[in-house]
Amino acid sequence: MRIEYLKYLLDVAEHQSIAKAARINFISSQGMSRVIHELEKEFGHTLVERYPNKLKLTETCKQLLPCIENIQREYGKLSEAITSIDLQNETQQTFSLRLLSQRIATIGILPQSLFFPSGDKKVKIFYREMNNDTIFSTIIENAKRREPDDIPEIGLVTFYDPKNSPLVAGAAERAIQYVPYLKTYDLAIVSSQSKLAHKKELTKKDMLQYPLISxxxxxxxxICQRFGENAVSIATGSIDFRMALVEQDEGLSFIPAILLLSPFMSFHNIAAIPFEDTYSVECGFIGTSEALSSEPFRQFVRTLNEYYEPHLDSDLFTLYETCEILGNSAVRADS
Structure with a gap:
């Protein structure tokens, strides 16, 4: 269970509206409905009774709300404690940058062990892995109380359609900027023992021979847009579980092509194959204008550029030109 799902349920209960709860959390109404449905499956109980023009909380939901509220309060205390420890460590160890990153972005986008020179010392980047929603909400909340001399905090996020993302729009309303960094595309992954593993490109028919895992x-x-609303057999937040199912030839899943540059792929008995009518995946950074223009972040991105420039001919990705942030030019991705 993702902890923010409990917050979403509390918002639905408070506002008695899925649409309003979705708006204040910068997700779609369909996404909010899916969250409630996933909680209902996990709890084994109906939480919300839906009517044409209204909804009603079930008695079970009402009984659970005090417990959920308590979990949210305690989680808030935990987050504050972690932030306090992080700031202490940053002072003691001279961390130059706090980076909040998606799991898939951490695996695929970041080179291993990023260290930067600072005088005669090496400066460590402090990482925390989160999903997109939590990264945005954390950046927004922390920006309200950070002091000018605090360590810059940046989020590394991925999107399939950033132009239409309510997260990006909601962040902009709160003076949080999104800066694209690179564009890649998805590959299909199958077990190396699969009958599809030898193919150079997969058709839709090929792929639908297997349960799709997302x-x-x-x-x-x-995936639903490409293959149909009921195409996904298993949806899980754990990439490790997805990879395990694929290795066992129990289904087919997807990864960004840029992961082929990562050692992650060598640990799994899978084949990554292009498929027809693939879609792009965009990775970028979010933060305040001060954080995005800070020297630690500029140094961080220059190091990323040094890592990626030797691979520009690989056709696995293109870099966006973000000169005002990076301090140097890069190859611009097609819009």
């Missing part, structure tokens, strides 16, 4: 967020929506 994450339970943006990838789910992208």
């Amino acid at each position: 994450s339970n967020s943006q990838l789910y929506n992208a």
Whole structure:
């Protein structure tokens, strides 16, 4: 269970509206409905009774709300404690940058062990892995109380359609900027023992021979748009579980092509194959204008550029030109 799902349920209960709860959390109404449905499956109880022009909380939901509210309060205390510890460590160890990153972005986008020179010392980047929603909400909340001399905080996020993302629009309303960094595309992954493993490109017919396995967020929506609303057999937030199912030849899933540059792929008995009518995946950074223009972040991105430039001919990705942030030019991705 994702902890923010409990917050979403509390918002639905408070406003007695899925649409309003969706708006204040910068997700679609369909996404909010899916969250409630996933909670109902996990709890084994109906939480919301839906009517044409209204909804009603079930008695079970009403009984659970005090417990959920308590979990949210305690989680808030935990987040504050972690932030306090992080700031202490940053002071003691001279962390130059706090980076909040998606799991898939951490695996696929970031080189291993990023360290930067600072005088005669090496400066460590502090990582925390989160999903897109939590990264945005954390950046927004922390920006309200950060002091000018605090360590810059940046989020690394991925999108299938950033132009239409309510997260990006909602962040902009709160003076949080989104800056695209690179564009890649998805590949299909199958077991190396699969009958499809030898193919150079998969057709839709090839892929639908297998159960499709996705994450339970943006990838789910992208797959449904390509293969049909009921195409996904298993949706899970765990990439490790997805990879395990694929290795056992129990289904077919998807990864960004840029992961082929990562050692992650060498640990799994899978084949990554292009498929017809694929879709792009965009990775970028979010933060305040101060954080995005800070020297630690500029140094961080220059190091990323140094890592990616030797691979520009691989056709796995293109870099966006973000000169005002990076301090140097890059190859611009097609819009």
